[in-house]
Amino acid sequence: MMSESPKDTVRAAVADVFGRPLKSLRLSVTDRCNLRCKYCMPEQDYVWLPREDVLTLEEMATLTGYFTDLGVDRVRLTGGEPLLRRDLPRLVHLLLQNLRLTDIALTTNGVLLADQAEELYEAGLHRITVSLDTLRPERFLQLTRRDEFARVMEGIESVARAGFTGLKLDTVAIRGFNDDELVALIEFGRQVQAEVRFIEYMDVGGANEWSQDKVLSQAAILTILSERYGMIEPMPERGAAPAQRFLLRDGTTFGIIPSTTTPFCAACDRSRVTADGMWYRCLYATSGTDLRQSLRAGASADEMRALIRTGWEGRRDRGAEERKALERDGLRVGGLIGIEKLREDPHLEMHARGG
Ligand code: SAM
Ligand code: SF4
Ligand code: SF4
Numbered sequence: 129m130m131s132e133s134p135k136d137t138v139r140a141a142v143a144d145v146f147g148r149p150l151k152s153l154r155l156s157v158t159d160r161c162n163l164r165c166k167y168c169m170p171e172q173d174y175v176w177l178p179r180e181d182v183l184t185l186e187e188m189a190t191l192t193g194y195f196t197d198l199g200v201d202r203v204r205l206t207g208g209e210p211l212l213r214r215d216l217p218r219l220v221h222l223l224l225q226n227l228r229l230t231d232i233a234l235t236t237n238g239v240l241l242a243d244q245a246e247e248l249y250e251a252g253l254h255r256i257t258v259s260l261d262t263l264r265p266e267r268f269l270q271l272t273r274r275d276e277f278a279r280v281m282e283g284i285e286s287v288a289r290a291g292f293t294g295l296k297l298d299t300v301a302i303r304g305f306n307d308d309e310l311v312a313l314i315e316f317g318r319q320v321q322a323e324v325r326f327i328e329y330m331d332v333g334g335a336n337e338w339s340q341d342k343v344l345s346q347a348a349i350l351t352i353l354s355e356r357y358g359m360i361e362p363m364p365e366r367g368a369a370p371a372q373r374f375l376l377r378d379g380t381t382f383g384i385i386p387s388t389t390t391p392f393c394a395a396c397d398r399s400r401v402t403a404d405g406m407w408y409r410c411l412y413a414t415s416g417t418d419l420r421q422s423l424r425a426g427a428s429a430d431e432m433r434a435l436i437r438t439g440w441e442g443r444r445d446r447g448a449e450e451r452k453a454l455e456r457d458g459l460r461v462g463g464l465i466g467i468e469k470l471r472e473d474p475h476l477e478m479h480a481r482g483g
Contacts, residue, residue, distance in 0.1 A: 144443035206482035241283030391448030412447025
């Protein structure tokens with residue numbers, strides 16, 4: 129819910145230490161998930177966020193309102209698996225009341241999408257991204273440890289039927305896992321009128337199987353695709369967008385998010401709020417600001433905005449660039465966050481933080 133109308137206030141935009149504005153918010157609506165992707169949730173058991181700490185949809189909309197007062201204009205709903213959150217269309221509806229938001233998107237694993245796409249479209253959701261790493265059911269099972277490939281396919285098909293355009297398919301490109309499916313994924317994207325975006329494998333919280341040699345770099349992805357498609361042209365500068373987009377000769381476009389080899393920290397305008405209201409200014413940040421506590425303690429709108437403003441103005445995060453520097457100096461071997469530390473603080477996990 130918006131705390132002030134855009135008509136009566138000039139938006140008080142803020143910038144961090146490096147002059148980066150606060151523009152984009154990833155809002156995790158739950159840390160629960162119905163898949164167990166090995167690169168995101170490698171363990172059998174998890175410490176979940178306590179239920180009573182999870183924000184209500186109204187609290188999420190209110191917090192989003194403070195962020196939009198300070199410059200945010202794009203929100204992406206994520207998780208865990210966001211479609212596990214009951215009443216998600218109602219959150220979309222609440223967010224739509226906020227006239228400062230120009231883009232409300234959703235990232236989902238697609239398992240529950242066929243059941244919910246229509247309702248989400250009617251609620252006013254703008255865009256959907258489905259994560260899809262393979263077109264082979266047996267590989268899907270191996271990666272996600274759940275036999276849900278068919279439902280994901282149904283989910284993808286339901287998107288256009290519900291009325292959405294601009295579907296994106298996000299694929300984590302992993303050497304030795306799906307590097308032989310890049311062309312097939314582009315072709316599949318064409319069939320379902322979706323743009324495919326390849327994401328370089330990142331060493332996030334739970335990715336304890338991560339290793340440098342499994343990262344399929346942007347350069348390697350382009351080499352594989354050009355063997356099939358010939359010349360690939362980069363499209364104009366990506367600005368603050370994480371994906372660099374490319375054009376094939378037949379007009380098909382695709383994206384690469386080179387988070388590991390070519391970090392985009394310099395232009396990064398996004399931050400993340402977990403389902404229990406912890407605010408992280410970087411995907412890799414190990415500490416954040418507890419917005420839930422202040423909100424539930426009755427902080428005024430001005431106090432909440434001051435908290436966010438101060439947090440953003442002090443932001444120095446360049447997590448991916450720092451990791452890359454460690455690699456360059458040979459100080460990096462395996463994953464950076466040990467499993468013991470992850471067990472102590474569930475917020476450090478990718479599935480809590482929303483990708
Ligand atoms: N459950 C939803 C889904 O999978 O789309 C939303 C949350 S998920 C954490 C968001 C995104 O993070 C997904 O596209 C997923 O593939 C990506 N992701 C998770 N772990 C990753 C990793 N280690 N490297 C790169 N991307 C990762
Ligand atoms: Fe997979 Fe998304 Fe669930 Fe992580 S949160 S296990 S990426 S479906
Ligand atoms: Fe932004 Fe942090 Fe990712 Fe860099 S590592 S792009 S600062 S979220």
